[in-house]
Amino acid sequence: MQNFDHFFEKIETTIGVDYMLRAREGVPTKGVYIRPHVHLEHEIMWFRYAQGAYTIGNEKFKIKNNTLVLVCPMVLHDMTLIFTEDHERFLLQFDNAVLNRLKYQLPHPYLHSGFILQLNEQDAERIQFLFDWFTEMHDSQDYEEDINPLLTLLLSTVFNHAKNAENITVKQNQNSTFENIINFVIDVEKKSQFNISLEEASSYCGFSPSHFSRSFKKIMQISFKEYLTRKKIAQSTELLRNTDLSITEIAYQCEFTDSAYYCFKFRSLMGVTPNKFRNHSRTTKQLSTKHDFPEIN
Template identity: 25%
Template sequence: MSDIIKYCHTVSISNQSFKFDHVHIKWDKQIHLHRQDFWEIAYIITGGGTRIVGDNVAPFSEGEVILIPPHIPHCWSFDEFTHDDEGKIENICLFFSTDLLIQLKTTFPELTEQITSINKISNGIEFKEHALVKLQDTLRLMLKQNPSERVLSFLSILSAIANTRNTNIVGQPIAEGRNTKKMQILELYVMNNFQNNISLNDVSKFMGMEKSSFCVFFKRNKNVTFFQYLTAYRITSSCKLLINSDLTISEIAYSCGFRDIPYFNRMFKKIKGMTPSKYRESKRHTPPLVGGQTKEVETSTEK
């Protein structure tokens, strides 16, 4: 089970003060759950799916820019339906150390207030409105810049981070307990297998537990049964496809792990309060938000 995730991850930064990383790869080639000693700024250009940041699991869509402080476990699990014409996703990441921030404050006293503000950030945060647009534009600009030009853009990004208060918390640090790691592994298992038929025997065997012990463990940690959680996750995933694809209701149900269409319709209405077709219609008539964002899909849990 421990081989499923790459929990400790080291970013290689040599001969440079920070790392600029641009990837354009197949949707299923992203790194699994990991953490690192560096700060990370992640900009999703193309793609959508589910992300884990610290203690939080949530859907994501293209356009988001997330700041992750050091040591917070995280990953983006891209779905197979949201990609470009080559079947690829695209993102930009910046990695930089706390030592760099300290050096900047020492070298440039004018940056003291801004660096101090950034160092106080302890949660994963998502940027909104004008700050989001500023960061998107600057990160895209860095694609065309040489290393020295990127230094100036990097300082501009730090300034934008320090000076905005329009953010949402998308994940908090977690206690490094044994149960926490088990739940993270289990969440990854669901993210990677929810499209398939999952039995209690399958998931308990994967976790290395007896079925009865697994049921008690899950209920104690999530306050719902495993299959209530799985159903809610599948419904949330179907919401993204209803908004972002032209697949039929039956195709969406099947691709999200439902083999019984009437059951899918019934559970969707129970959790979302409307039929899948009504949900699709209501969301597609909702205007986009500032900065190219789309409204985030609600996450409901059946109880």
């Protein structure tokens, strides 16, 4: 497996919004191609009207009208779309923190990679209705109290279709640097403690520390140290949202050396102080959905 065209995608959200929604984007006349990539989030794509192809792991599938796609975290995937005048699709990306917040347990734990399923018209109309409703509420102000039950309903409806889909098994090349790094990240994501030394990480992958550092940064687009810091910051945001712990207690629980350094790193990454994040996390504007996919060269 070649590595030069594989990359890690950093999903950008705004403060107070812990998922990514993109709705009703068109396709350029030249079409669109999304290169093979992985990310830490679950990805749901709903194609009401579309033509193209979607690859999960090593398996390629056709995209046509009423196609529902689920990709699990850290699974390699790519997409090609052909221009059609009536194209309509929705993209929803969310991580396990969203599921924890909603107290939603995945009903199909055997899904390790994802699925692609063609829905009948009745099921398609229901999914379309839910995405339209969710998008309308997402675009409104002061929506959180009402949107959570709707998000839970949307997720339940999507995952309920998993029982009718063939499970996709992703074949992995254990000798690939890309796969070794990704498998390491998958293992880290299962943990709640992130004080991992460079020596421990490189040993896990069977690399020298220097080779691990170079490979990690090339694939993940950030250094190993910065990756661990961001994991700690993400962990702290959950504590800020859901507990009354002091800033000092949160800094200690998230393995920062002191609260001053924690506040400095939090502000540099999040753009606000931990206190401001805690006080305003439910009133910030929704994220933009105007980012365009790259066109085919």
